[in-house]
Amino acid sequence: MGVVSVSMPDSLVERIDEFTEEHGYTGRSEFLREAARDLLGEFEDRKLEDRELMGIVTVVFDYEGTTVEERMMQLRHEHEDIVASNFHSHVGDHNCMELFILEGNLEQISTFVGKIRATTDTKTVDYSVTPIGDGEGIV
Ligand SMILES: [Zn+2]
Helix, strand or coil: CCCCCCCCCHHHHHHHHHHHCCCCCCHHHHHHHHHHHHHHHHHHHHCCCCCCEEEEEEEEEEEECCCCHHHHHHHHHHHHCEEEEEEEEECCCCCEEEEEEEECCCHHHHHHHHHHHHCCEEEEHHHHHHHHCCCCCCC
């Protein structure tokens, strides 16, 4: 096993130590190994290619003075083939939250997320992608 020495702010080290203790990790090494695997897995598109995927996208935007809501509606219609469900809610002060449940392949979902991200005046855009089907269940 390779040994890696990593520099990071003391405050981050403290948070890692607190987290590892609270969540029963054996130590910093185990925590960092898992964090590294998670991050690599997230961007390892190969395992998502050629698979049926479920995507969840949330968009938060100010409900006044923007055209985001209109744009969300346009995208929903443009991508009707992959939007399995769509939900609009109000969170906090003045915020609209748009939730999309998508079903499609990586290219379709990436295209949709790309258009959402390109929308101006959004406050946050978050998404996750999960393989479904192929007998492996939801991972
Ligand atoms: Zn609204």
